[in-house]
Amino acid sequence: MARKSILFRRLGAALLALLLLPATAAWAAEPAPAEAAPALAIYTTGDMAGRVGETDPMTGQTEENSYLKVASAMAEERQTVKSALLLDSGDAVANTLVSGSAADTALALRTIGYDGLIPSVEEFRLGQGHRAAFFRDLTQENGQGTPVKLISADWMDGESGQNAAQPYHIYTRQLEGKEIRIAVVGLGTLEVPQSLPSYYYSDSKFGHTDNTGMSYAWEWNHWIWPQLEQQNCDLVVVCCHADQETLEEFAAQTAGIDLLVSGHGQADMGTLENRDGQMVSWVSSGGTTLTRTEVILSDNGTPVIGESQLLRLSDYENDPALAQATADGQKAQQARAEQRAGTLSGNWTETTASATRQTQAADLVARAMLWTSGADAALITNGSLGYLPEQSSSGSGARALSLRDCATLASGDSPVVMVELTGAQLEAWLEVCAGRYQVDESGRVTGGQDADFLYGMDYELYVGGQPGQRVVNLTWQGQPVEGDRTYRVILEESHLYDDEFPSCTILWSAAADMQYAATGGTMASLLTAFTSRSGAVVPQRESTWAVYAGAVDSPMTRLGFVEMLYEVAGQPKPGANVAFADVTGSDAVVWAAEKRIVSGDGKGMFLPQMEVTREQAAAMLYNYARAEGLDLTTDGSAVNALSDRASVSGWAVTAVDFCLRNGLLEPVNGQFQPSATMTRAEVQRTMEVLKTLD
Template sequence: MKEKLIILETSDIHGAILPIQYGTNSRTDVGLAKLSSYIKELQQTDEHVLLIDNGDFLQGTPLAANYVRSNQEEAHPMVKAMNHLSYDAAILGNHEFNYGLGVLERAARDADFPFLSCNIVNEEEEPFLGCPYIIKEFANGMKAAVLGVSTHYIPNWEKPDHISGLKFLDAVESVKKWVEYIHRHEQPDVMVVSYHGGFEVNLSNGEWIERKEKGENQAYRICTEVDGIDILLTGHQHRRMAETVNGVTVVQPGFSGESIGQVTLELAKGDGRYIIESATPHLIDAKTLKTDQDLIKLVEREERDTQRWLDEVIGYVEGDMKIDDPLTVRLAEHPLIELINRVQMEAAGADISSTALFHNGSPGLPNQVTMRDIVANYIYPNSLMVIEISGDDMRRALERSASYFSLDHEERPVVNPKFIYPKPQHYNYDMWEGISYCIDLTKAEGSRVVSLTHQGEEVKSDRMYQVVMNNYRAGGGGDYFMFKGRKVLKEIQTDMSELLARHFKKHGKVEAAVNHNWTIWYPGK
């Protein structure tokens, strides 16, 4: 007897329910409400459907941020939407921890489905939230197991108090242990692993695309070192993939609901159990789908409150703080970066600061500034930390940032492919205030910082300096390992978007200005 099982995967939705771009309120072809129509259609026409979210769903849009800021009496809007769609399970992604354990645990209580992760454990090494896997048994007796696993690199990014009491075990070793356990004790017909992580190698040629010892992404090792896996759902890298790797069917559906991953299994029953005869992976593009108006109505009140918050006028810019070309912003000082660094220094009482232009869609700030303009530029729920670093740490950090650039065949600066593939990492290039420095792009990586001074004196390798930066960077995020474990002098718990808003409300009008404390040199400049 032939049977069909459809496995649907969303991943890295990042709070995107509605098909809009909040910075401009323009319509887009992304979001869970676009995918919802397809999910419902399959659920209504085929009883053998397994619906899994692969993580990073609680954070990422103003809708999600406004819920945490002002309205935690009801369920998180993403949880409401996922309950509405009858998700079978969701995996814990790294961004689930951004708002702290209280918000995450509340979301887990409100969800009609379990949050899974076999390698995030408490101090007794029991799975956090109690769920490493689920077994779904269908009316015909077919059994599918879904094991959740998260990138164990989370402690390199997250605030320590947001993951207090938790351990993050190696993903590959944890999958080996639990897949063996599930096969022995549950005997499923289909073994699905849903991993909030991506691939550490280029699948076209097998070359490593990150350091072997890093461990942020381990999907290739899972496919090649763990026996007994039929399907591997992946994410985290925001890539779009539908592949077969070492006999394991793999999908990854991008981010923000731009597509949904699907694996269609054909099974036949024999010897008392179902055997997989074929597994076909593919992606369904949100552009081809209708918007589910019922899902939009479900979060209508939360969206209305969010829009009111975003439209609040908080101050004015005198001069030009808009962004036309993000590469230009990173090659020469821009008033927006200067402003962010100045606000960080003001909030922390520090005289050195670093920050990034977080994404290439940053529009800068218009003359009349609303909260919408702030969150369009500062997209993460970062708070600030003042850490003590050596002059050597500072120089190595600047060299890390300087590696963001390459020179093309005409010796013009372009973005180093390492910061684009497999996942864009524009947020890992920092610009500093409170020091003066020059970077020469004609030099080899690691020796591009040709001058570095603080208060008119050369920065000394063994001297200690106090620097304010966001919590992600202070923890070593973005491979800024020189900051990890450094002495923390102060923490400012208020989100940077709120600190920027307060700055405008306090001063009313902010001048668009730069002080030219750093230079990027390249031929032809």
């Protein structure tokens, strides 16, 4: 409420000044003065996940949001702001395939000049030894930089039951000649028991004994606030490592808080209503911003929370001094990333995952997820996958798979969980996924980075179908998926935050499993375990899925026919990038042109959206058979037996006879009907027959 009243007062003062201007004054006489820097500001970060280097040690990709950027941002802010308070709301460290300590993160926090850290789940994922070392590096008086206060009101010593860190700390800052007392409270560990195996925190307990519901609000109302009320603080800041929904519930049950700092979710800010109906400011850095919240004096001289801003870290340069200080640690992680995780053998031709078609690279990740969890099926978001680096040209065809390779392919950073879903829920979700694709002007399926593919079950998606008719032939182990039957499905936990994802029960979490907890329980963690224990991994496909542009019963287009023919051929990489002026980005069409399976209209056009006729299909099938060296024996007897023989174009006679003799196309009541179109189901049958020809 204080923020709104201040805005209105400022606006009123500006309007009054305008009214008092002389009548002859020009509106644009002078440029408006630059906004004055705040005298006192509270800065926060959170969910930084150990991003200290210029690049990600696992993938080699540039870090757009890192502590190096925070260092530059704070150096710039301190040049103008008179007094600052800098806090990190937790999950400051990383637990990846190559990490395991957090010395560089501690060095970064100390060098930047953080005042406090509120530990959360990732700090405890370090394990007792690495966690103790991290906290010691962070808080010791000696060493580079300045000590950082460790603040946690809900972390207890396992033996004594007493607070293992300061529950709150009162900082003093100057504001317009006044000493301001700001209490910072840390709430960030109540999620630990649900997120980690007890091995990782056997020396600790979380929440006070009577807090049976493990509620942040209980900690505040029954323990923290009664103490703080006696401390004569001017402002109270609570760092509560929770998402916005939990933060809203916390605010609605509490009072006495001036600023709430969230720990999960995207960068955002706003106000929440507290128990007394007052509005409380809140900020979330989202791991991508530095939040800045002004502290100002009201008209009666009382310190109040002013405006907040989100300073995008990607807008800043890396701090060179901090980059140099952490360089050795980053090089060590990069070296570990090259360690062998397993071996790939065989011909891996599809090393890049695709949102629109099934690939060997995506199959590998899905197989790993099923193998490690024992689930019935795996749901994987296309955007969570990357690529496998090119194979070496060794004579054996085998190549080492490094930790970096695993992280590059399985690039999603969300923990993996196994849930229980009914067949009806699975089909409904695939319907949602079908709606996340588009069809471009040439008829190709595009988009789908935010859609899932389902591995372990066979199915087809028809993007152009009517809602409720986009998922076809959904089967599991050769039988139709039953709507009321439950299936165990493994997926990234981030699915559960999608508003369209069905409600479900979590059966298992990799992040809470002893085998995978230390590395975050991500897809990369599971892939590493799979490849290291399976010997030489070869390309293998245990289920199939496909995405098509039209509806299942719609006529097949020329583009669609060629793409299905391309799948039968094994999707070889063509030599060129384009073959016709009206088709771009289709390897299938370029391949078909190079193999002389198609020739277009003679004017440089392929006509991709034209419906393929039966005699056009026959010609393409015949040309394919010739390119593949199949037996082309034909004597014309099959085509001559047709009652509509005269309707078959001269250029198609031999091809039609070949297709009829080999069962690729069938007559209809003694006729071939050369100008008739084919549905996708008919073409699918044709392709299955084509696969059997030698």
